[in-house]
Amino acid sequence: MSLIPTPGFTGSPLVRIDIERDNQDYFDQAVSSLSARLLRLDGLKPVLEPDGSLSWGSLAEADPDVDLALLGLIDGKPRFVALAPVDMRQDQRMGTINGAMAMTEPGAPATYAAARSLVDWHNRHRFCANCGQRTTVRRSGWARFCLKDAGGCGAEHFPRTDPVVIMLAEYGDKVLVGRNKNTMQGKFYSALAGFLEVGESIEDAVARELFEEAGVIVTEVRYLTSQPWPIPSQLMIGCVAKVESNVVTLDTNELNDAIWVDRDQVRAALAGEPDALFTMRYPLAIAHTLLQAWANGA
Amino acid sequence: MSLIPTPGFTGSPLVRIDIERDNQDYFDQAVSSLSARLLRLDGLKPVLEPDGSLSWGSLAEADPDVDLALLGLIDGKPRFVALAPVDMRQDQRMGTINGAMAMTEPGAPATYAAARSLVDWHNRHRFCANCGQRTTVRRSGWARFCLKDAGGCGAEHFPRTDPVVIMLAEYGDKVLVGRNKNTMQGKFYSALAGFLEVGESIEDAVARELFEEAGVIVTEVRYLTSQPWPIPSQLMIGCVAKVESNVVTLDTNELNDAIWVDRDQVRAALAGEPDALFTMRYPLAIAHTLLQAWANGA
Incomplete structure (x- = not known):
């Protein structure tokens, strides 16, 4: 069995039929198919059935003035989402996270992630x-x-999909987790992360970010796993990076604390033990997967 | 020693000083510094010194009506590029590749890649x-x-940086290389590749692309390495993917042939042997790195 758990927002059953996307006849036939289904959204937030599955309606529910996107096929049925205007002043973020956490269907968060990122992109472009x-x-x-x-x-x-590197600096048998500067209380710590820039490889970006945020020099990067993060459309690229020293110089524009933790401390945090050294948010986030994988020995 | 060679367009000596980018005073001081240097470009193409190093001039060479971007520091000196209008009707592509191949300075292609992608992005946005x-x-x-x-x-x-997955399907002791549909003659084959989409992980995208382009079902993905590709600004994510079967169903919209090759055949192709089964373009491209790494046993 793999040491690396399956990250959140992956494993969609959606079959993307990229090859037919330029084929207007295919699209028109899919729209008029009796099996066509429309993903219900509340703004950018998911709508769930009482059993925690995604809620799908008929295309008749869509405003006829709004364009449709063909997400692909699930169970052979064409799956659409309406590219409707969204009120971005509302809090779409917590609705997304809470909705995704409430999903019980395997792969549903990933299907929703694709739809959400697509609707959001059209809204802002x-x-x-x-x-x-x-x-x-x-x-x-x-x-x-x-x-x-x-x-x-x-x-x-x-x-657009923006690659983000998210990584655990590793020194000896410990890794580094940091606390966001806006987190003034509580024990919320996570992996460090930052946007990959033009002209960088994944390895370049991991080294730059760890040096900028924590002042540590990377000697080796190992990729573990990845996930899409749909707020709005990042590709999270999860790595562990061996560093030269455990002396940390914090970038206080980003972080207000960073601590080195060992595998037992990580396990306690992941298990939510009350006396754990730190606390994690959002089990769907790849920081969880990374820490679990590292605690497993990956 | 690592089995994976260093990919092209990586290893820039540029220190990106992201933390100071919002600091107008820092920028103004860098502009007025006597050590400030301007990267010379011909449109989007690199300008090289006779010894194959990047050509840097003084900021006085830039059109005063054109914005400057501060790339970062090299050897402690502020390095700029002019965000000048570019005639996109000219062939910037081969000039980029040939120019980068002529560079002799370690890391120069990566520094140039960052500048080129940035100038190009401003031009089109x-x-x-x-x-x-x-x-x-x-x-x-x-x-x-x-x-x-x-x-x-x-x-x-x-x-913007667009993630692209590029991968070798692996079955037994062979991997799959394909020939682009526009390559009607010659023996140019390479790894298959495609843009990662919203709502996908790297692993999801590798599986989808190999299924779409070659009809093969992926059972395991291993990440090897990555590079920036500056035409215009992709992040190339290089993987090997074990597949269930060696029966290939080609997507003829993309490819006109695909062949399974073993390590000896890959080595012969990389060495440019005249009787090699296939030929590779562009040593700077990560397809080279991937095939070399795989031939090395990675």
Whole structure:
């Protein structure tokens, strides 16, 4: 058995039919199929059935003025989401996390994650970044084109996924967990993380972030696992990085504390023991998976 | 020694000083520093010194109407690039690859990759995707804000990096390499690859792409290494994926052939032997690194 647990927001049963996305006939047939299903969302938040499964309705529930995206097939049935306007002033974040934690169906958080990221991207990318014109939904909901025959520049825009490295610095038999500067009380600690930048490999980004945030020098990076994080659309890339020394210089713009913890302390935190040295949030987050994997010996 | 060679476009000596990017005083001091250096570019193509090192000039060479980006520090000196308009109708692609291959300085392709991706991103993202207004360079050249006091919506935009999975399907002691459908002659084969989508982990994307392009079912994914690919700004994530069967069903929209090759055949191809079964392009590309690593036993 693998030492690495399955991360949250993975394992969707969705079959993405990328090859048909440019095929308008395929899309039209899927829309008119009696088996077509619409993922119900409340803004960006999931809607669940009483048994904790995702709630699917008929396409008739969608506003006819709103574009649909074809997510793919589940159980052979076409699955859509409506690219509806969303009120971003509402708290979509905790609704997303709490909703995903309440899901009981295997793979449901991953299916929802794809839909949520797609709807959110369309909401915030209705105009062409190249020329400022309004863009048009294409590729069965998986792109927006700046159409030349509508006065645009011809640029094609695709949903964005931002890679983030998230890592445990490892020295001897301990790893480093940090507390966000905005966490003034409580024992919430997690793996350090940061956005990967243009011109960087995963290994480059892990080394830069650990040096910037904790002043430690990385000698070796090992990748463990990854997950999509749908708020709004990150790719979380989970690593362990051996470092030269356990002397930490905190970037106080990011963190207000960081501690070295051993495997027993990690196990106690993951188990939520009342006297654990620290506490973890969000079991769906890959920080959990990383710490569990490391405690398992990965 | 590691079985995995260092991928191209990695190992830049650039120290990115992310922590100072919002500090206008720091930026202004760097601009007025006597040691400040400007990376010379020809459009998006690199300019090299006769010895194959990157060519750096003084900031006086930059058009005063063009924004500068502070890449970071090399040898303690502030390093800038001009966010100048680029004629995208010219062939920037082969100039990039040939220029990078001609670099003799360790890490130079990686420094250039960061600058190229940044300049290219600004060129194609001068407007706000959320509201269509013109945006303004901020964060020392590492962001564009849609300023409310200039009539904008307040959205903040950051350079984009698109994760791509690139992988060798592995069955027994052979791996699968494919030939692009546009390659009608010659023996150019490479690893299969595709963009990671919203709602996917690396492992999800590897399995989906191999199933879509070759009809093979993945049972296990092992990550090997990664690189930035600066045309325009991908993160290439290199993996080997064990598959259930060696029966391939090609997606002829993408590939016109795929072959299973063993370690000796890979070594012959990497060495450019005239009777090798296939030929590789671009030693800087991670497909090379992956095949070399696999031939080494990784």
